[in-house]
Amino acid sequence: MPDLHALTPSIPWLNGRRALLAVTVLATSIGGCIAMAKVVANLPMGWQLTMLTLFALTFSWIALAFWGAICGFVICALRRDPLSLRRQTLVDPSASLLVSRTALVMPIYAEPPVPTIAGLEATCRSLLQQASKHGASSAETIGNHVEVFILSDTQDTTLAHQEAAHVAALQQRLAGQLAIHYRRRPNNDGRKAGNIAEFCRRWGRRYDYMVVLDADSLMSGATLLHLIHRMQRQPSVGLIQTVPIPVGQRTLFGRFTQLASAIYSPMLAAGQSFWQGDAANYWGHNAIIRTRAFMANAGLPTLSGKPPLGGELLSHDFVEAALLKRGGWQVLLDTSATAAVSHQDTNASASHNSFEAMPSNLLDFAKRDRRWLQGNLQHLRLLTGAGLHPVSRLHFLFGAFAYLSSLVWLVLLLCASIVVGYQAIGPASHPLLPTTLSLVLLSVTLAMLVAPKLLGLLLTCWQCPHAYGGRLTLIASTLLEILFAALIAPLMMAWHSLFIINVLIGRAIDWQTQHRGERSLSWRETWHHTGWVTICGITWAATMMLFSPSALGWLTPAWLGLIGAAPLVKYSSSATWGSIISRRFGLLLTPSTTQKPALLKAYAALVRGRYPDKRLPICLPLKAPPPELIGDMPCQSFRHYAQPSTAHAPPAKEPY
Numbered sequence: 001m002p003d004l005h006a007l008t009p010s011i012p013w014l015n016g017r018r019a020l021l022a023v024t025v026l027a028t029s030i031g032g033c034i035a036m037a038k039v040v041a042n043l044p045m046g047w048q049l050t051m052l053t054l055f056a057l058t059f060s061w062i063a064l065a066f067w068g069a070i071c072g073f074v075i076c077a078l079r080r081d082p083l084s085l086r087r088q089t090l091v092d093p094s095a096s097l098l099v100s101r102t103a104l105v106m107p108i109y110a111e112p113p114v115p116t117i118a119g120l121e122a123t124c125r126s127l128l129q130q131a132s133k134h135g136a137s138s139a140e141t142i143g144n145h146v147e148v149f150i151l152s153d154t155q156d157t158t159l160a161h162q163e164a165a166h167v168a169a170l171q172q173r174l175a176g177q178l179a180i181h182y183r184r185r186p187n188n189d190g191r192k193a194g195n196i197a198e199f200c201r202r203w204g205r206r207y208d209y210m211v212v213l214d215a216d217s218l219m220s221g222a223t224l225l226h227l228i229h230r231m232q233r234q235p236s237v238g239l240i241q242t243v244p245i246p247v248g249q250r251t252l253f254g255r256f257t258q259l260a261s262a263i264y265s266p267m268l269a270a271g272q273s274f275w276q277g278d279a280a281n282y283w284g285h286n287a288i289i290r291t292r293a294f295m296a297n298a299g300l301p302t303l304s305g306k307p308p309l310g311g312e313l314l315s316h317d318f319v320e321a322a323l324l325k326r327g328g329w330q331v332l333l334d335t336s337a338t339a340a341v342s343h344q345d346t347n348a349s350a351s352h353n354s355f356e357a358m359p360s361n362l363l364d365f366a367k368r369d370r371r372w373l374q375g376n377l378q379h380l381r382l383l384t385g386a387g388l389h390p391v392s393r394l395h396f397l398f399g400a401f402a403y404l405s406s407l408v409w410l411v412l413l414l415c416a417s418i419v420v421g422y423q424a425i426g427p428a429s430h431p432l433l434p435t436t437l438s439l440v441l442l443s444v445t446l447a448m449l450v451a452p453k454l455l456g457l458l459l460t461c462w463q464c465p466h467a468y469g470g471r472l473t474l475i476a477s478t479l480l481e482i483l484f485a486a487l488i489a490p491l492m493m494a495w496h497s498l499f500i501i502n503v504l505i506g507r508a509i510d511w512q513t514q515h516r517g518e519r520s521l522s523w524r525e526t527w528h529h530t531g532w533v534t535i536c537g538i539t540w541a542a543t544m545m546l547f548s549p550s551a552l553g554w555l556t557p558a559w560l561g562l563i564g565a566a567p568l569v570k571y572s573s574s575a576t577w578g579s580i581i582s583r584r585f586g587l588l589l590t591p592s593t594t595q596k597p598a599l600l601k602a603y604a605a606l607v608r609g610r611y612p613d614k615r616l617p618i619c620l621p622l623k624a625p626p627p628e629l630i631g632d633m634p635c636q637s638f639r640h641y642a643q644p645s646t647a648h649a650p651p652a653k654e655p656y
Contacts, residue, residue, distance in 0.1 A: 009234055009330065010084045014277040018391075021067055021275045028063040029056065035441050043419065051419070054412040061405050062448050064398075069452035072271025076459055082273035082335060098145040100208040102228050102288075107195040109153040109188060111215040112517065113166040118606035121170055123219050124148060124178050126599050130221030146224075147179040147626070149203070151195050153188035160184060168620035181625045192284070193300055193316035197633055204291045205631040214285035216357035217244065220599045223337050223352050227288040230334070237278075238293040238329025239321060242337050243269040244286040246358035247592040247600060251518055252581060253572035254360045255588040256484050259477055261358075262590040263468075264456040269335045278330035279391035282321035286354045290329065294320070297327035299635045303381060307508035308374045315375030318399055319382065322392035323636050328643075353599050355592070360518040361573035362488065363529055366495045370509060373403045373499050387641030406496035413558055417540070421547040435550070442554060453482050467591040477587045487568055490561035494533045521573040523566075530565040537562025 036055045040048045072082075081088040106120055131142040150167055154160045167182040174180055183199070190197060196212065204210070209231050211224060219242070227240055243265055246258045273280060298320040303310045313319050321331050337354045359365040379396035382388075457478045461471050468474040541559040544552040552559075561568070571577055581587050592600055 009237065009278065009332065011277045012085060017071075017275050017277070021071065024067045025060065025063045028067070029060040032056075032059040032063070032441070032444070035437065035444075039438050039441060040419075047415070047419065051412065051415050054408055054415065057401075057408050058405060058412060059445065061401060062445060066448045066451055068271040068275070069268060069455055070271070071274045072267040072269070073455040073459060075270040075274055076267050077462070082270045083277065083332065088336070098141070098225075098228065098232075100145065100228065100232055101206065102146050102224075103199075103203070103207040103210045103291075104146065104148045104213060104224075105151060105196065105199060105210045106149070106213040106215065106217070107151040107153065107192050107199075108163075108215045109192070109195075110156060110159055111154075111163075113159075113163045115517070115607055116215045117166040117170055119216065119218050119603055120148070120150070120213070121173070121606055122599055122603040123213070123217070123221075123224075124174060124180075125602060126219075127221035127224050128177055129598075130225060143176075143178050145228075147181065147207075149181045149183065149199060149625075151199055152182065152184040153191070153195050154184065155188065164622055165620065168622045171623050172620055179626070180623075182622055183625055190300075190312060191314075193313070193320075197299065200291065200295045200633050201631055202628045203626065204295050204633070205629040206626065207291050209288050210291050210294075211288045212285050214356065217285050218247070218353065218355040218599055218603060219286060220337075220353040220597070223354050226336065226352070227334070231288055231290060234330075236330050237332055238290045238297075238324040238327070239282055239287060239331045240334050241280060241282055241287040241321075241332070242334050242354040244283075244354045244356040245592070247355045247590075248357050248603075249360050249518065250575040250578050250582075251360045251520070251573055252575075252578040253362055253365070254358060254518070255578045255582060256481050256572070257358050257365075258590050258592065259468075259481050259588050260453075260485070262592070263460050263478060264453060266335060267456050267459055268452065269333060273333040273335055276333060276391055278332060279325050279389050280321070280331045280333035281395050282317040282324075282331065284317035286356060293324060293327065293329045295631055295633045297329070297636065298323045299633045301635050301637060303378060306506075308503045308506065309378055309381065311508075313375065313378060315372060315379065315399065318376070318379060318395055322382075322385075322388055322395065325389045325392050326387045326641065353597050355599070360575075361521055362491070362569045363521060363525070363573075364519065366492070366529075369403070369492075369496065370499050373496065374503055374509060376400045376403060377500070377503055382638055385638035385641075387643065388638075403496050403500060406493040407500050410493055410497045413555070417544060417551070417555070420551040421543070439554060446557075450482065453478065453485075464591075467594055469586055469589040469594060473586055473589060477589065480581075480587060484572070486557055487561045487564060488572075490537075490558045491530070491533060491565045491568065494536070494562065494565075518575055519573065520575060521570055523570060526566050526570045526573075530569055533562050533565040537565070 033052065033056050036052055036059070037048075040051050043051070075082045079088050080086065104120075104123070106116075108116060127146065128142060152160065152163060154163055164182065164184070167180065171180045171182075183202075185195065185198065188195070196210075199210075209228060211219070211227065213219065223242065227242070230240060231237060245265060246254075246261050249255065249258060300313050300316055300319060302312055305311070325331050337352045359368055376396075376399040380400050382396055383393050385393075457475065460468065461474060465471040465474050468477065537559050541552060541555075541563065544555060544559070578588075582589065582593075591597075
């Protein structure tokens, strides 16, 4: 039996790491601002302050991303664990015994039952197969330590009936191996956060940990056991977040997204974990949580006022991580699953997986961003919350500024365009903006923007090019992805700016189920959402051509993406174009397609052949959930907080 009083995770020189990152970002920002001050020196004072402030915000944000990527590159190049800085190795997930009870929790709301239940079954069977590799006894006892809960908030009775039928069939197929429980709420109060909170109050005390899965989550048995064993060994850890990689999309946009995530996410996640340490963030799924810590510390309050900035907390995951850290629990970002591919271990990469699905087109992607934007802007009200860790406050700030930066960038471009236009027609004898220095500063900024992508490419070319079809294919694919990202960046800037304005004028949206399947867009729907962007881009480019053709050239990355918004959105939603690029030209390949992990094979087989709706038996009875063990999950306050005086101790075992 492992020692539950083991030492907390070793994170040497954590304060030094954070200081190093802060100094490098600050020094880079100051250098950029000094150069910008010289660029705008001939402007009136009001314009100087405005443009310098906007540039400082934008350039500091870019510098943070740049130096974070540098940290991640060094960590991954040296193959070090970003927390302990030791040589990163993949540990046998069954090297120690299970002495805990874990609930796999999947909250769903009006989800398509076929892919949802297929994904859950693939995850469960992977867990059973992983246990069976270590003997019959392990396979037989895994059901004594792991149970599955499908927590439905579906309100449509017809869909709920289909949902229950699929769950009942799954219960029958896994009978005697894993217990599958189903609970449907008559309402969806509190949305996903309320759904999980109700589970905690009713059954949370039965389980030491819960693994939260989204309806599109896929996690291998090796990853699940790795997380459980790590929680057993480190009783001070309250939450471990994995790095889920998008898979399964065939559209051109989906393939671009999957390639970018596969190449850049491991490096960027390592950089984040390096300085965040034990105050990492929570992304709402593909994570394991210590149940008693969550119940004691993560009860969500309701913000005063009305939506969009008041009411229920939409981006609840950031807040729950901050509350856990405030309560003295460690919150970690685990990069071992994404590190498997870079270790050039095909068997490891095929078994250590954490996957998710992504929207298949830019419109659905932007709609999801619209929900996240509203939730993240709410976090600005929590920056002064009592007792929060400084890094948790940074998570709130960075999460909001990830969207606010689009509006800042837009205003900066508009201000620069106005100044350049005035310079072209004004009577000034000296240039208001020095051309050479402006171009140098612009070049440096663009280089820092592209550097993380190039570093990810360099790292992947060095460590595992075979997983992407070879070095030449990988380089061509990455350059194509960089071009696509540059073209859609102005479109996302315009959409995010519009979303922010809507939030600021009080227009809230409902958090509905996102479209998870592939969807090719029509020209009519595309133009409805992008027509105004194209018109703005044409107007902007024509104005700059009239007043300052030279400025039109260095503003090309901005106006070109706006003018081409409609065809970009339309054609990138096509699965046909995605297949042509991938199959005919052999580009945009990822480890999930070249190495074909067993988890994805099983999921695809289940979706294709296991659940024909018309033939589904609907008479199977649902098994009743386990007996409840009622517990409290008190609502937390951001105005008052008393620091706990006692150290964490392993929980007393509850009767089952």
